[in-house]
Every structure is written in structure tokens, then in C-alpha cells.
Amino acid sequence: MAVNSYEKPDFWSKKAFSQGYPARSVYKLKEIDEKFGILKKGSKILDLGAAPGSWTVFALRQLDGSGSVTAIDLKPLAKDVRAENLMFIQGDLYNEEVRHLAKSRGPYDAIICDAAPATTGNKIIDTARSAGLVELALYYVTTMLKTGGNFAVKVFQGGDQNALLTEMRKVFENARGFKPKACRSESFETYLIGLNKKA
Ligand SMILES: C[S@@+](CC[C@H](N)C(=O)[O-])C[C@H]1O[C@@H](n2cnc3c(N)ncnc32)[C@H](O)[C@@H]1O
Numbered sequence: 001m002a003v004n005s006y007e008k009p010d011f012w013s014k015k016a017f018s019q020g021y022p023a024r025s026v027y028k029l030k031e032i033d034e035k036f037g038i039l040k041k042g043s044k045i046l047d048l049g050a051a052p053g054s055w056t057v058f059a060l061r062q063l064d065g066s067g068s069v070t071a072i073d074l075k076p077l078a079k080d081v082r083a084e085n086l087m088f089i090q091g092d093l094y095n096e097e098v099r100h101l102a103k104s105r106g107p108y109d110a111i112i113c114d115a116a117p118a119t120t121g122n123k124i125i126d127t128a129r130s131a132g133l134v135e136l137a138l139y140y141v142t143t144m145l146k147t148g149g150n151f152a153v154k155v156f157q158g159g160d161q162n163a164l165l166t167e168m169r170k171v172f173e174n175a176r177g178f179k180p181k182a183c184r185s186e187s188f189e190t191y192l193i194g195l196n197k198k199a
Pocket of ligand 1: 074
């Protein structure tokens with residue numbers, strides 16, 4: 001069976017494992033947080049599309065025992081991702097019960113979303129599904145993020161990113177795209193950042 005580059009543990013995956021993170025994607029959030037300071041000590045964080053949990057672990061470490069993280073994914077978190085101030089909801093972000101449960105734990109100071117659709121290889125379909133997840137994450141933002149709160153969300157490039165940013169500018173004082181260096185060179189993912197939610 002062919003092994004593609006996504007299955008080979010590269011430098012970043014090895015580094016992530018050695019630092020106690022279950023996936024290399026942690027370095028993307030690290031770059032986002034270093035640049036925009038979205039995860040603050042003592043805050044309440046909602047992590048959408050969280051499995052296996054490297055963003056969750058990074059958020060917990062930033063909180064340093066204070067505040068809380070609520071994480072949601074269709075799949076379970078890696079088994080060693082646990083903490084007293086972590087609540088994990090296994091389910092579909094579109095599901096009403098999941099949304100209610102998430103809302104009951106809010107409102108949140110930051111919402112981070114690394115959710116990605118299962119890819120088909122058809123770029124038009126995959127980008128449209130990714131944009132759908134961004135719209136869904138924006139629903140969580142409008143109903144569960146505090147005024148002044150921050151947001152970071154993954155989106156596949158190639159769709160109408162400008163339309164999503166226009167939507168985000170209605171909700172946030174500041175919204176922009178950001179591609180972390182830790183994204184794989186062959187990857188067409190990028191991130192949209194929303195800062196300081198309007199009242
Ligand atoms: C790239 S992974 C997230 C990696 C994670 N941030 C980490 O650092 O470990 C994308 C995740 O989005 C989740 N996902 C995609 N669609 C979802 C949905 N509708 N509801 C819940 N989770 C979803 C997938 O199950 C997958 O685990």
C-alpha cells in the first residue's frame with residue numbers, strides 16, 4: 001500500500017509527539033496565538049473539531065490550570081488528553097443537542113475551530129464543505145462567544161474566502177486571513193482570524 005506524505009511522521013510530527021501533543025497541527029495554533037494572542041489565562045475556550053487533541057492540549061497549557069476548555073469532535077480525543085478543566089463532547093457540530101450542550105458551558109472568551117471535512121479529492125466539493133464548516137463555526141461565534149472574544153478557524157483555500165471575511169467583519173472589529181508557516185507546503189488550508197467580537 002502506498003504511503004502518502006500525510007502518513008509519514010515528519011520533523012513536526014516527531015517534535016509534537018516528543019512535547020506531548022498528539023498531532024503536529026499544534027504548531028499552527030501556536031503561531032496563531034503568538035501573533036494574535038487569542039488564548040488568555042483564566043479564559044473559557046471552545047475547541048471545535050478537536051480530535052485527536054493537540055489544540056486542546058495547547059489551550060489547556062496556555063490556561064495553566066485556570067479557566068476551561070470545551071472540546072467537540074465526531075471522533076474521540078487521544079486517550080491521554082484529559083484534565084479537570086476539560087469537557088469533551090463527542091458528536092457532530094451540526095447536531096442540535098451538541099450545540100445546546102456547548103452553549104450551556106459558555107459564553108466563551110475564545111472559539112478555535114480546526115474542523116475539516118473528510119476529503120473527497122474533488123477540490124470544489126472539499127472547499128465547499130470546508131466553507132460550510134466555517135459558516136457553522138460562525139453560528140457558534142454569534143451565539144456563544146462573548147463580546148470582545150476572539151476566533152480562529154480553518155478554511156480550505158480556493159472557495160470564496162473574501163465572502164467569509166466580509167461576514168466575519170460584521171461580527172468582529174478586525175478579521176483577516178493568516179497562513180501559519182507550519183501548514184504543510186502542499187496543503188491548501190489556511191486560517192481566518194476574528195478579533196474583538198462586536199457588542
Ligand atoms: C484536522 S482535525 C483537528 C485536529 C485538532 N485540532 C488537533 O490539533 O488535534 C479535524 C477534525 O475535524 C473533525 N470534524 C469534521 N467535521 C466535524 C463535525 N461536523 N463535527 C465534529 N467534528 C468534525 C474531524 O473529526 C477531525 O477530527
